[in-house]
Amino acid sequence: MDSRSPGTRTAPPLVLRPGDDGYDDELAGFQTGFAQRPDVVFAARGTDDVVAAVTYAAGAGLPVGVQATGHGLPDASRGGVLISTRRLDEVAVDPAARTARVGAGVRWGQVVAAAAEHGLAPLNGSAPSVGAVSYTLGGGLGILAREFGYAADHVRSVDLVTADGSVRHVTAAGDPELLWGLLGGGANLGVVTALEIGLVPVTHLYGGALAFDGREVDPGAVLRAYVAWTGGLPDEVTSSVAALVYPDLPMLPEAMRGRYLVTVRVAYTGRAEDGERLVAPLRAIGPAFSDSLRELPYTDSHTIHSDPDFPHAYYGESRMLDGLDTAGIARVLSRTGPAAGHMHVVQLNHLGGALARPADNAVPHRDARWLLRILSPLDGTDRETLRDFYAETLAGVRGHVVGRSLNFTFASGDRTEGLYDAETQKRLAGLKALYDPANLFRRNYGVG
Known part of the structure; x- marks a missing residue:
């Protein structure tokens, strides 16, 4: 079956080259730390434009990249063909x-x-x-x-x-x-x-974020309590814990600027009253800096994490873990917190449940029970320095590492080890x- 409808075009594709009006705008994406300077950009408005771009690249022997929003660029690149898919938005x-x-x-x-x-x-x-x-x-x-x-x-x-x-x-x-x-x-x-x-x-959730000031409540205690809490959860609860020192930026609420927050994020598809009962042990950890746990429409689900919505430069790594050494994670927190001298975002996702069930696709590492991520803004710190810092920081969890996560490995396209198990690879x-x-x-x- 041919997929040319809908979205097919018979007009010539929109092609941009360095120096053309619109070239730089077409390359703009969420990740600003790694320059994309292709020889040719095909701004696809339909399937025919993609076919034209691939045919051109194959004939010229040029590599092809694809960009929609530019969140997960594998690395900087020069030359070749870039297919911009942002207009395929139906x-x-x-x-x-x-x-x-x-x-x-x-x-x-x-x-x-x-x-x-x-x-x-x-x-x-x-x-x-x-x-x-x-x-x-x-x-x-x-x-x-x-x-x-x-x-x-x-x-x-x-x-x-x-x-x-x-x-x-x-x-x-x-x-x-x-x-x-x-x-x-x-x-x-x-x-x-x-x-x-x-x-x-799903139309509604019980969820939100429960944040603790890491200078007033021991981050290690928050971590240990969170890990213990996840041990008895039903599959209907998906959660993570994140820790970072918030930068002093005007787009942030004044009360958050410079503050070290350790935040538990929760999404539960059951009844709100059951959700309140489930999160009670988290609220017992200590005084909260903020608490947004409540029933909410699914259309507000993005407020649970409140991820930044502005383009910026960043680098990041991930580790899929089959178990958890809380001392090793505590070491990660100590090296990435207020004493680090550089902003780092650490996130620990609780896996398991349906994620561990077999599926007929190439998504690997389903035996992992946790996903540990570190993401760092690139504000004058080079990638090699961060790469070395990550290697030393993550050394404490190496005994539980089963691999890396493709979606949470940012701007290191030359490093593919661990993204797949040997059979999947x-x-x-x-x-x-x-x-x-x-x-x-x-x-x-x-x-x-």
Whole structure:
């Protein structure tokens, strides 16, 4: 089945080169720390434009990159072809089937709003500005993850342009192996122009954030209490804990500037009164700096994390863990807190539940019980310094590391170790050799 409709164009594609009006604007994205300077930008307005871009790049022997929102750029790059998919921004919900067709340029906020009109919700992440398609191709660890699994687990079909310029509608019935590799394999096998995703019947949550001042309440005590609390949770609770010293920036509330906060974030799909009972042990940790736990419509789910919505420069790493040494995590907190001399955001996600269940896709490390992340602004500190700092900081958890998370590994495209287990890597490499033997799609975290 051909995926050229909707979104097909017969007019010439919009092509931009360095020096053209609109070139720099087309490259602008959320990550500002790594320059993208391609020789040619194809601003795709439909599937035909993507085909034209891939055909051009293959004929010229140029590498291809893809950018929707620019949140997860693998690294800086020069030359080659960049396909900008931001204009492929159609969302169509089928309420009877509980599905949505999502274009490659769609942001999660659009999908949440469209699905909510029908009493449904997608398996989106915490930030409404993130691209839905790229997030899902990397797995997609979202607000409801422990109850419903990864976003990739709910994809029904993928519309794809492969390296030979073919347009494919990929389903489990028609090409199960290719679909397997696309879901979790990132952008290695072609340019995805749209997904059909499953939706879930969620309209409201009990959730929010409970923040403690890390200079008044021991961060280690918060961590230990949080870890103990997660031990008896039902799968309907998805949560994380984050720690950072907030910068002195005018867009932040004055009371938060310069403050070291350790914050537990919670999303629960059950009744509000049950949610209140579940979070009581967290409130008993100590006096809270702020407490936004309440019942809320799913359209407000992004307020649980309140991720920054302005472009900035950052670097980050992740570790998937099969267990937790609280002393090792406490060491991470001590090295990234007020004494660090540089801002670091540390987040620990509680996994398990539906995330641990087998699924027919390439999302790896399902045996992991925790995801540990560190993200650092690039405000004069070079990547090599941060890389060394991360290696030393994360040394205390190395005994539990099973891998890294593709969606939470920022701007280190030359480092792919740990992103997949050996069997998944081998299987993805076989698909890469079949569908992209010339390695056209190499501006990403490679699998070949």
